[in-house]
Amino acid sequence: MSLLEVRGVTKRFEGLLAVDGVDLDVGEGDILGVIGPNGAGKTTLFNCLSGLEAPTAGAIRFRGAVLSGRPDRFTRAGVARTFQNIRLFPHMTVFENVLVGRHCRTHVGLASAIGRGPKFRREEHESEDRAAELLGFVSLDQAGDVVARNLSYGDQRRLEIARALASEPGLLLLDEPRAGMNAQETRATADLVRRIRDRGVAVAVIEHDMRFIFGLCDRVAVLVQGRKLVEGLPAEVQGDARVIEAYLGAPAG
Amino acid sequence: MNTRKPPALAVAGTAALVAGSLSPWATFAGYPGKMSLGGFPGGARLFCLLLATGAVLFVLDLGGRRRAALAVGIGAAAVVAVNFAGLMDHGGGIGSVAWGAWLSLAGAGLLTAAAWRLPAGTPAPKEWPVLPVAVEVAAVAAAVLALLGAVVWGLRINESSRFVSFLVFVAFVSVAVHHLGVFEALGVLFARRQRIALVLGGAAAVAFPFTQQGNAYWIRVFASIGVFAVAAIGLNVVVGLAGLLDLGYVAFFGVGAYVGALLSNAALTTVHFHVPFLFVVLLGGCVAAVFGLVIGTPTLRLRGDYLAIVTLGFGEIFRITANNWDGLTRGPNGISGIPDLAAAGFDFGESHALFGVTLPGFANYYFVELVLIAGAILVFTRLNDSRIGRAWVAIREDEVAAAASGIDTIRLKLMAFAIGAFLAGCAGTVNAHVTTQVSPDSYTFLESILLVAAVVLGGMGTVPGALLGSTMLFVLPEKLRSFQDKRLLLFGAALILVMRFRPEGLVPSKRRRRELRERAPEGVPGLPGASGAPPGSPVAG
Numbered sequence: 001m002s003l004l005e006v007r008g009v010t011k012r013f014e015g016l017l018a019v020d021g022v023d024l025d026v027g028e029g030d031i032l033g034v035i036g037p038n039g040a041g042k043t044t045l046f047n048c049l050s051g052l053e054a055p056t057a058g059a060i061r062f063r064g065a066v067l068s069g070r071p072d073r074f075t076r077a078g079v080a081r082t083f084q085n086i087r088l089f090p091h092m093t094v095f096e097n098v099l100v101g102r103h104c105r106t107h108v109g110l111a112s113a114i115g116r117g118p119k120f121r122r123e124e125h126e127s128e129d130r131a132a133e134l135l136g137f138v139s140l141d142q143a144g145d146v147v148a149r150n151l152s153y154g155d156q157r158r159l160e161i162a163r164a165l166a167s168e169p170g171l172l173l174l175d176e177p178r179a180g181m182n183a184q185e186t187r188a189t190a191d192l193v194r195r196i197r198d199r200g201v202a203v204a205v206i207e208h209d210m211r212f213i214f215g216l217c218d219r220v221a222v223l224v225q226g227r228k229l230v231e232g233l234p235a236e237v238q239g240d241a242r243v244i245e246a247y248l249g250a251p252a253g
Numbered sequence: 254m255n256t257r258k259p260p261a262l263a264v265a266g267t268a269a270l271v272a273g274s275l276s277p278w279a280t281f282a283g284y285p286g287k288m289s290l291g292g293f294p295g296g297a298r299l300f301c302l303l304l305a306t307g308a309v310l311f312v313l314d315l316g317g318r319r320r321a322a323l324a325v326g327i328g329a330a331a332v333v334a335v336n337f338a339g340l341m342d343h344g345g346g347i348g349s350v351a352w353g354a355w356l357s358l359a360g361a362g363l364l365t366a367a368a369w370r371l372p373a374g375t376p377a378p379k380e381w382p383v384l385p386v387a388v389e390v391a392a393v394a395a396a397v398l399a400l401l402g403a404v405v406w407g408l409r410i411n412e413s414s415r416f417v418s419f420l421v422f423v424a425f426v427s428v429a430v431h432h433l434g435v436f437e438a439l440g441v442l443f444a445r446r447q448r449i450a451l452v453l454g455g456a457a458a459v460a461f462p463f464t465q466q467g468n469a470y471w472i473r474v475f476a477s478i479g480v481f482a483v484a485a486i487g488l489n490v491v492v493g494l495a496g497l498l499d500l501g502y503v504a505f506f507g508v509g510a511y512v513g514a515l516l517s518n519a520a521l522t523t524v525h526f527h528v529p530f531l532f533v534v535l536l537g538g539c540v541a542a543v544f545g546l547v548i549g550t551p552t553l554r555l556r557g558d559y560l561a562i563v564t565l566g567f568g569e570i571f572r573i574t575a576n577n578w579d580g581l582t583r584g585p586n587g588i589s590g591i592p593d594l595a596a597a598g599f600d601f602g603e604s605h606a607l608f609g610v611t612l613p614g615f616a617n618y619y620f621v622e623l624v625l626i627a628g629a630i631l632v633f634t635r636l637n638d639s640r641i642g643r644a645w646v647a648i649r650e651d652e653v654a655a656a657a658s659g660i661d662t663i664r665l666k667l668m669a670f671a672i673g674a675f676l677a678g679c680a681g682t683v684n685a686h687v688t689t690q691v692s693p694d695s696y697t698f699l700e701s702i703l704l705v706a707a708v709v710l711g712g713m714g715t716v717p718g719a720l721l722g723s724t725m726l727f728v729l730p731e732k733l734r735s736f737q738d739k740r741l742l743l744f745g746a747a748l749i750l751v752m753r754f755r756p757e758g759l760v761p762s763k764r765r766r767r768e769l770r771e772r773a774p775e776g777v778p779g780l781p782g783a784s785g786a787p788p789g790s791p792v793a794g
Contacts, residue, residue, distance in 0.1 A: 050657055075659035087654035089647050091767045099640070100647045104659030106640050110668065113639035114632055120639070127640070147767055167659045 002027045003202050004049070004079070004171055009058035011044050011226075018044040020226035021058070026171060031197055032204045033217035033234075037247060040223040042206045043084055046173050049204075050074050050081040063170065076104045080169035082160040084176045084206075090149035094140055094159055097148050098131040101166025134162040138192065154185045161192065165201070172196060174205040178212055190216045214238055222246065259311040263367035267308040269360030270329055274302040276353025278336060281344045285412035288340070291353065297336050297418035301357050304329040304422065307429060311367065316376030317432035319368060324432065326365030328425025332418050333358045339414035376434075389442055393450050396439050401457040405464045408471050408728070416732045417743075458623055462616040469604075469613035476615040478727045479622030480684040485707045485719040486629040487676030492705065493714035493762070494642060495669035496649030497553070498561040500701050501568020505674040507575065507696035508544050509537035509681020514588040514691040515581075530594050534625075534682045541678025542671040549670040553663060556652070568701055575693040587692025594621075594686050618687050625683065629676050630716050636672070637714075645669055646764065710751055712758025713765050721759050 006024035010017070019041040026032050034042050047053040049060060051071035060067045062077050080101075089097050106127055112120045135141045138158040143151065151159060157177060164172055174193070178186045186209065193203055193216060207213050213220060214234040221231040224246045230237055237243055278298060279288035286296015294302045307325030310318045333354055340350050384392075403423060410416045430436065443450045462472050484506050491499050516528040516536070528536070552563045575582045582588070593614065604613045636642050644665045647655040656662050685691050703726055711722025733743050751759065757766045 052653065052657065070661070070663070071653075071656040072659050072661045075657065080659075081657055083654070083657075087651050087657075089650040089654065091650060091764045092643075092646060096643060096646075100643050100655070100660070101658050103640055103644050103647075108640055110636070110641065110672070113641050114635045116635060124639075163658060 003030070003063060004204075005059075005061040006049065007059050007061070009045065009048055009055045009060060011041070011048055011053060012056045017226050019048065019055070019223075022223070022226075022228050024221060024228070024231075026202050026204055028170075028202055029197060029200070030202045030204075030219065031193060031217045032202075033213040033220040034204060034206045034223060035208070035210070035213055035220060036223035036229075039225075041226040042223050043175055044226075045223065046081060046175055046204075046206060050079055050173055072104060075167050075169070078168070078170035079173065080164035080167045080171075081173035082157070082164055082175060082177065084179065086153075086156050086160055088148040088156055088160055088163070090147075092148055093144065094135065094146050094148055094151065095131055095144040097159055097163050098134055098166050099127055101163035102127040102130060104167050131162075131166060134165050137165070137195070138162045153180055154188075157181070157189070158192065161196070165196070165199075169201055171202045171204065174203060176206055176208070178207060178209055186212055210238075259308070260367050260370065262363055262370070263308060263311040266326070266360050266363030266365075266367055267305050269356050269363060270301055270305045271360070273353050273355075273357030273360050274298040274305065276356060277351040278354040278357070279340055279344065280349050280351045284340060284343055285415045288336075289351070296412075297332055297415050297422075298353075298357070300332045300418055300422035301329050301361070304332070304425070305360075305364075308364065310429075311371065314375050315433055317373075317434055319371045319373050320432040321429040322368035322371055323365060324425050324429040326361055326368045328422065328429070329361035330358060330365060331421045331425065333361060335418050335421055336414060339417075383445075386446075389446050390449050392439070392442055393446050394453055396443075397450070397453045397457045401460065401464075404461070404724075407732075408465075410732075413733060455623070455627065458626075459620070462612050462619060463608065463610050466610065469615055472613055472619060473615045474727055474731055476618045476622065476687050477684075478724050479619055479626060480680045480687060481704070481707070481727065482720050482723040483622065483625050483629050483680035483683075484677045485704055485711070485723045486626070486633050486716060487673040487680070488704050489708050489714065489716075489719045490633060490636070490645075490676070491669050491673035492708055493718075493765075494637060494649070495645040495666055497666060497669060498557070498564075498705070499670075499673070500561050500565040500698070500705065501548075501571070502564070502673065502677060502704055503696045503698075503700040504568045504571035505541040505545060505677035506681040506684070506700075507571055507691075507693075508541040508674075509678030510685045510691045510695075511575065511582060511588070511681075512537040512540050512678070513682030513685035514591050517591050517685065530682075530686075534679050537682035538675040538679040541681065542675040545671045545674030546667060549667045553666040553670065565698065565701075568696075568698060572693050572696050575696070582693070585693060587690055588685075589690035589692075591685050591689045591691070593689075594618075615687070618683065622680075622683060625679060626720075628679075632672065632676070633716055641665065641668065706748065708758075710748065710758055712761040714762035715758075715760050718758050718760040718762075 002025040004024070004026040006022060008021045008023060009019055010021050011019040022041075022045060024032075024045075034045070036042050044053065048055045051067065051069065051074035054068070062074075062079055065077065067074055067077055067079070089100060092100070106123050108120050108123050132141065132144070135144060138161055140151075140155060140159055140162065143155065148156065148159060161172075161174070161177070177193070178189045181189060190212060193205065197203055205213070205217070214237075217234060219232060220234050220237045222229045222237060222240075222243050229242055229246060230240050232240075274294045275292060275298070277289050277291045278284075278296075282289045284296070286298065287293075288296050288298070304325050307322065310322040310325065315321075336354065337350055337358075340354070341347060343349065383389075407416065407419055407423070410419050427436075461475065465472055484502070487505075488499065488502050491497050491502070513533055516526070516533050517530075548564070548567045552560060552567070555563055576585055578584070594617075604611055605617070606612070644655065644660045647658065647660060648662050648665060652662055688695070707722035707726045708719055709722070710725060711720065712718025729744055729747060730741075755761075757768075
């Protein structure tokens with residue numbers, strides 16, 4: 001049984017069919033690439049998978065249970081994400097950003113937070129340890145006290161990943177994780193994604209950089225105009241005539 | 254620290270300012286501070302004389318001394334200017350200003366000019382060394398004592414012109430001290446010695462009524478401030494932490510007040526049984542919290558301006574309901590004749606003698622409010638420093654990202670709303686006894702706005718901010734009374750000045766300061782390429 005099962009997910013905005021009956025499966029330990037021309041509905045699909053938008057039709061099952069409702073339910077169930085245009089908490093410190101990611105894995109309530117009992121302290125310590133470990137994992141351990149918006153662009157991307165990992169996801173959705181990065185940073189990002197997979201977290205990643213996608217992913221799905229055109233191994237997708245046509249247009253004549 | 258010869262301009266300016274402060278400022282008798290007499294620094298002249306001591310900045314090599322010296326010079330000029338206006342108003346025309354005032358003005362001008370040409374000093378080290386406990390505690394105690402002293406001193410000044418001079422004096426001294434980095438150092442100290450600071454601050458607050466020598470006037474004002482401060486701390490949870498602009502907040506305060514009034518066995522009431530006050534306080538808070546949940550559930554899905562408008566509407570609904578529900582609230586007449594609290598034979602309305610000082614009845618309520626404030630501070634600071642507080646800040650910064658990070662935004666916002674309402678409700682029950690009557694016209698939109706103003710003026714997201722903001726909002730209008738019709742004008746001007754020059758409020762939280770001072774990015778040590786690119790600038794499509 002796969003970790004994430006997407007069946008016939010459709011999202012319609014007014015007259016526009018952004019996502020049209022997409023089926024998708026992500027298994028444990030998978031790295032799935034999602035590519036497609038601009039406006040193909042990739043980000044809208046991710047928004048549906050993370051609860052930011054409710055699909056018009058179709059079902060999303062994660063670990064066998066149907067996911068629906070507000071985004072925090074998706075995160076608690078184990079689907080975390082990053083954003084195409086980085087959305088950190090800009091005026092909180094790097095460390096605090098990661099601690100916020102721990103929210104859905106901690107349970108201290110009002111009374112306990114005011115009373116500061118042993119449970120509160122244990123949970124806070126555990127969260128702090130986890131956050132410190134994650135900052136080390138994304139090589140931001142020197143930057144804990146820096147205010148998030150003062151980080152460089154690449155560091156902000158990695159912080160967003162650390163925050164997402166803090167919620168202990170089973171599946172991480174990365175929306176263009178290498179946008180705006182140079183070749184060296186791109187390689188480091190690919191390496192980071194592999195290390196995330198090695199932690200036992202499946203990854204689905206949207207990217208336009210073909211070399212990045214085909215070098216990294218186990219399988220690749222191609223979205224065109226809201227529909228899934230092809231899905232398969234990188235080598236298969238790369239050579240598929242329909243994919244080339246979708247990107248470059250049909251040969252004349 | 255290097256000392257060096259002060260510039261001639263500064264010497265001349267200081268001499269002129271000192272001489273001017275000891276000379277007559279008025280050509281007529283009767284201006285506050287015996288200003289027509291020379292030889293002593295009466296009235297506002299004292300402030301000029303004290304500012305003149307700032308001339309030591311010209312010989313001490315301190316970081317930020319140029320701006321501090323400028324503040325001293327301009328401050329002295331401003332004090333003289335205030336009294337020019339006062340003198341001309343009292344005496345009639347420029348002829349009523351005596352030569353001492355002109356000399357002081359010239360001295361202030363020379364000092365400002367000298368400060369302008371002063372080279373910047375050597376900045377103090379960024380990291381503050383840990384000093385012996387005794388020294389640090391002494392510094393904290395001195396700061397608390399200075400604050401209490403300033404408050405007591407200010408309250409003793411009865412003449413408006415002199416009080417405005419005092420305010421100008423305090424403001425410019427604060428600016429000077431701020432540029433010397435003293436407040437920053439104190440912030441570090443207070444954080445480091447938090448418990449001692451809290452105890453000393455509490456002690457100063459308890460000591461305040463003893464400084465009034467049996468005079469009830471300011472204790473009564475502070476009894477009103479105390480209630481307002483509890484509500485302001487509650488509103489600070491809603492606005493300062495969770496970032497929800499609530500313009501109908503006073504309704505929760507009103508709910509608490511009505512609960513307190515109805516269960517007090519008042520002379521004119523609709524409910525005729527009495528409940529012990531300790532329960533009433535908690536009950537008032539709980540009823541208000543339930544109201545908060547009821548109002549919040551449908552509205553907290555809205556954001557920003559929309560939420561503000563809807564809460565405004567609910568605030569008005571509360572007032573109009575209270576105005577018309579004759580069977581319970583007695584409509585516009587309200588509930589009056591609310592008795593003083595009494596516990597174990599101790600009547601809160603009576604004055605009591607303690608340590609040889611007669612404390613008027615209001616002091617008892619003031620002490621009750623201090624306990625309430627302590628509770629509110631506990632709730633505020635502990636929640637702020639927990640997963641709940643972090644979630645609130647996250648929601649304020651980016652609600653979508655917060656939800657995607659696993660925060661149940663609706664639930665957390667409701668929680669903030671309910672806690673804010675609870676604290677306001679508790680405060681309301683006490684207020685019913687302080688004012689001895691409760692009627693709908695005490696809970697108008699203006700009151701809500703004043704609460705928001707107190708929080709914004711003091712500094713969002715901090716307890717000292719809420720306390721300072723509410724104190725200023727009560728003390729300023731009282732002190733400016735003799736300006737009569739110009740009172741609100743001056744009050745408005747003061748608000749505008751603070752917001753223009755310190756948009757983050759008087760005592761802002763670090764985070765708020767960062768939000769409002771985007772221009773000054775903080776240094777990022779040890780990170781390659783950390784140039785502080787704003788999020789989302791070079792996004793590839």
